[in-house]
Amino acid sequence: MAKKTMIKAITEALDEELARDEKVLVFGEDVGKNGGVFRATEGLHEKYGNERVFDTPLAESGIGGLAAGLALQGFRVVPEIQFFGFVYEAMDEIAGHISRMHFRLGGTRKMPVTIRAPFGGGVHTPELHADSLEGLVAQMPGLRVVIPSNPYDAKGLLISAIRSNDPVVFLEHMKLYRSFKEEVPEGAYTVPLDKAQVALEGTDISIISYGAMVRESLKAAQKLAKQGIKAEVVDLRTVSPIDEETILASVKKTGRVVIVQEAQKQAGVGAQVAASIAEKGILYLEAPIGRIAAPNTPYPFSEAESAWLPNKQDIIDKVKENINF
């Protein structure tokens, strides 16, 4: 096994599925010859040809419509939205059509569509590149929203998403693309959808997170461990629908919880996790649910990112506040 970046793991997942199933198509802006603006599709156009891996005109709704139409024709499609901040342009096709197609046709048609998109803060992008908009799509019935936190999961989750007959929005945090390497096996393997993972076992408090904030949570847990606090870190992996079983089992064990997300606090994935705990596990708790999230402003101008984004220290402080409640 070799150590690989998350972007390499994603390319491998696409490569595996293109090779395995000739109905798999990969398309979007610059994904062809250029290999994608982050090189996620590097070499795939050359290897599989222009009928399988291709550039589209620059229009996100068009890409969404193309995906829906090709899926109706029996293809298994992996469109890319170049940055998830551009998703508003494609929202009608994703939320209004792709997510509803199976329901709308009474279960008589499948929608095997995996919409990939980079997102996430900390890499000094221009406006509407870095926003965490998973909460928007998490509200759409019929859609799964998957956010990997590491290279191993990215490959296995993306393969599961592509093989799923239901639509998946697959969000890739830009800061994770190349910031670290991890063991990633050769060949195809799957990581299950709809399942959270206990990334670190602990007994004193549960830190529930996803995406890049899992890294921050793990770093916080390391530091807390030195101070005698054994935090358990739960990585949601699929942020909609959430894996209540794993969340509740962890909270039951620790009796305390801090929910960490990079997105703004209002009405998002963290709120859903908190609601599930309040609904089904409130009596496990010895202290109020703690939440770490970005403030409720639009995504900041990039020089202010580090002040705006939640970080390891915010998590440590919130955990201590909870423990000392």
Next chain:
Amino acid sequence: MSKKIIDFEQLKEQCDEFETIKLLSEEGKIIDPEWQPDLSDEELIELFKQMLWSRTLDTRSTKLNRQGRLGFYAPTAGEEASQIASNFAMEKEDFVLPAYRDVPQLVQHGLPLYKAFLWSRGHVDGNKYPADFNALPPQIIIGAQYVQAAGVALGFKLKGQKNVAYTYTGDGGTSQGDFYEGINFAGAFQAPAVFIVQNNGFAISVPREKQTAAKTLAQKAVAAGIPGVQVDGMDALAVYEVTKAARDFAINGNGPVLIETLTYRYGPHTLSGDDPKRYRTKETDDFWREKDPLVRMRKFLIAKDLWSQEQEEKYVEEVKTEINEAIDKVENMPQQKISEYLKNTFEEVPANIQAAVEYYEAKEAK
């Protein structure tokens, strides 16, 4: 003063040079003596019968809606040439993406009438399509079907299948971003799509002139690099001829075509409270009624001795019987279950949905 190198006034005029194709006069006579329809007598009769079927269905549907036996309904009378004759040029293996007024085409393409009624009433079974029925249910979001049509068409091309995706929108629909994205994508991929704009002059109440400075909607094709054509949408032979030629062009690898049909809806936008008297005059109504697509097609067939009043009366009775049978059938459908809705939300049902399925199944068993 130096030489004028550009004349914008002239350029503006040039944009608007689109002729309207007409083949059958309002008196039911073929206009160009050098042209004859490429349809057998039987096919001509069948085309007219389908138009008559559509007109009869419209009259009956309006009544059924008023009686509360049918739900959402967007009247179709006046648009029979545009709707039926364009659909008549297509094959069963072609894929239709209709808008909400395009129920007649959907039924003529193969949807059982009772399913169309179920769709109108709001029953999921109306949208359960057999695997070999190449269609989507009527689109409500204006223009969304245009981008999807580009995808369906590209699918045909990738599969090497000689069929088209054909889709409908109205004059208002051509103002949507999706309209431009759809025709542009299909053009860029040279995908076999036929985009039909049924210009009935009004997007609910907003007149065509307020949608765009363009004199025709057909000319919008030019910017996408695809052919655009305007056709008399009250003339079934012209609509058929143009659509058939567009289909042939598209399946032979030449890319998509945009067709604008000039037509009119006699009735309101929908039966959900729209009053056309607020935005249309009697003079406009009369102007279009004189162009009625059935009248001129009937005159044409009677002159050729292919149709008679007796045949018409007999056929209309048959259609009424068909409609009665279909509406009786939908009134006895089983009640819809929320548990089934939940199961249809995903193919691979996640745990939270499964828990809800069990809750609703228990509730429904009571």
